[in-house]
Amino acid sequence: MTSGDETGQRRDERWPTARGPRAGARATSRDVARAAGVSQATVSLVMGEKWRGRVSERTAEAVRSAARSLGYRPNLAARDLRLGRTRTVLLVVPALTNEFFARVHTGVVRVAREHGLGVVLYLSPEGTGPARDPFASASATLDGVLASSMAAEALGAIRGGGLPLVMLDSDPGHEGASATVNPEIADGMRQVAEHLLGLGHRRFLHLASDIDTWTFRVRARALAEALRGTDGAMVRTERAPLTVADGLRATEKALAEPGHRPTAIVCDDDVLAAGACKAARRLGLHVPADLSVTGFTDLALATAVEPELTTVQLPAEAVGEAGMRALVAVLDGRPPAPEALPVRLVTRGTTAYARP
Amino acid sequence: MTSGDETGQRRDERWPTARGPRAGARATSRDVARAAGVSQATVSLVMGEKWRGRVSERTAEAVRSAARSLGYRPNLAARDLRLGRTRTVLLVVPALTNEFFARVHTGVVRVAREHGLGVVLYLSPEGTGPARDPFASASATLDGVLASSMAAEALGAIRGGGLPLVMLDSDPGHEGASATVNPEIADGMRQVAEHLLGLGHRRFLHLASDIDTWTFRVRARALAEALRGTDGAMVRTERAPLTVADGLRATEKALAEPGHRPTAIVCDDDVLAAGACKAARRLGLHVPADLSVTGFTDLALATAVEPELTTVQLPAEAVGEAGMRALVAVLDGRPPAPEALPVRLVTRGTTAYARP
DNA sequence: AGCCTCGGGTTTTACGTATAACTAGAAGCG
């Protein structure tokens, strides 16, 4: 019952070794047609759900049952070739080991699945290296691209491909992008600043990623703006790779320098914030009594450390979902509907009143 | 120089909207052939690097230059259809937000790229739900499958597909798997046990994932075995979902129960260990003075918390790489060469001598 | 009765590639 054997294939012995293309040749639409006593075209119509008034319910059922018993699966390579389209999009992210991007990916996949689209990943070489050829890594041709925090050169390669492109977490003015999807990080930074100002802090250290992305500039500007009206408020910036160890090092170095002793460290990422907390403790400072620290993103790590991080919660999955929705719209020739992606400051254990 | 326009496509205005299949019809091998004044077959030969003695260097160069100036890219759907193969494998993991699997993925992709293979991901629904149809999510047909910690039913679906299958981090005796790739977690657990026994610990709490995988059973057995020879050694098991919060809850509950007060908590994952540390502190216990805690995996989190976790470092990328190498071997009809994946106990700040 | 419509199919074709089978001229060779 599970699978017929009309085609005479043998598939019980030595099969996992699969020499050659594929052992035991899969059933095609023609096989199904033969089994159901109809033509291949009819099978195609039935399987494609396009048989409104073209095929009788009786034959349709016969086809479906034949397909089921043969274990028929359409050959997607053939379908893509025929349709000249792929129903596959490329997602470009720096690394999935960064929890934020892993969550973005989750959101992208969820929406993609709803629309019957596949997602293939391209991990852009971290740091400076221009992503050589995103397309080479995709074993399928592509319908569109979703790219995040990407090197400009790599983006050029994609532009050259002429594919619809949606940028995530990037400069909205990007030339060639059909849409840009961003969480409201400027607002998040404003919330952080107001929170800290309200606690009496005036001297800040801004600890950011060493990679110069648009997101850094946005945050830096938002922080500066929020501080503008306040007398005596000053901020210094330090930058480090996105690891706990580097955050620690950068903080130790910054705190050791003379003058300008910050009472609060504003970090662009929870990983850096965790490093900052460790550095503080190593220097004999108590967090948050002697020094306040804030993070960004709200990773799992944020509630693993003690005290738990006060941080800005980013809707990572929602970013992925919104990005994918925008790309689907572009693919359908519709203008993508802008979506708001609000962020929220979560006040936990690493912020307190500034020492007077 | 970058791209010619022989085909007459227009690609400067309004292009990202891309109505229909693809705006501006991509160049095909036939277009290249026309431009180079040769037949399509010759183009195919040249592009496929199969022209050892079949095509002169002069024509080959002509073809390559024509291809370059037309921006020719082979249509992979057509190639796959022709070859009946896909050069794409499926990687099944529970979730990429788990850093371990993200790192496995990284390793898989690295080796896949070396062999010109693509990787498509299937995120198996977490917990119990049987992965409905791994193939439906892949927009490409597949050559093989790499699966990790998978529900048995989903595995059945794959077996039904008759595809070569390599299991990661799973029961070596799995029926239908062509190979199994595992880090030596039993040895890791043995190292943990010896370390703790050496510090004088006798009463253990084993904190494990609530999902009953083979890896749990292996670790439990290894722990029991390592403790066997020691007088008075005893272990109790508690299980929880793999989050910091759940680890905390489970530990609080276990420590509150009467009798059997553990002096050491052995965790199957760093996330649980982080939770255990938080629980201990909440109960007024000092880690490691009053209670030792060990983790597993060595996630970024392990060095973010304080004190840093004593944990077993798993070679996640190497697991992915070895798995992919095994699958490549199977695809080529060779027997996969077994690879050792040793693990290593990293002694950091959460273990110390047991209170007498 | 002759013509049109319409349901329910079938025949045919095209998508772009890889490769097997063939060809034609030149060169080797006994």
Add this chain to the structure above:
DNA sequence: CGCTTCTAGTTATACGTAAAACCCGAGGCT
């Protein structure tokens, strides 16, 4: 010189699908 062999190609075909164009018998209409 007549044969084979080699070089450098070309022609033809198949992969599996979707869909456009065609086809046919039965009703409906005037």
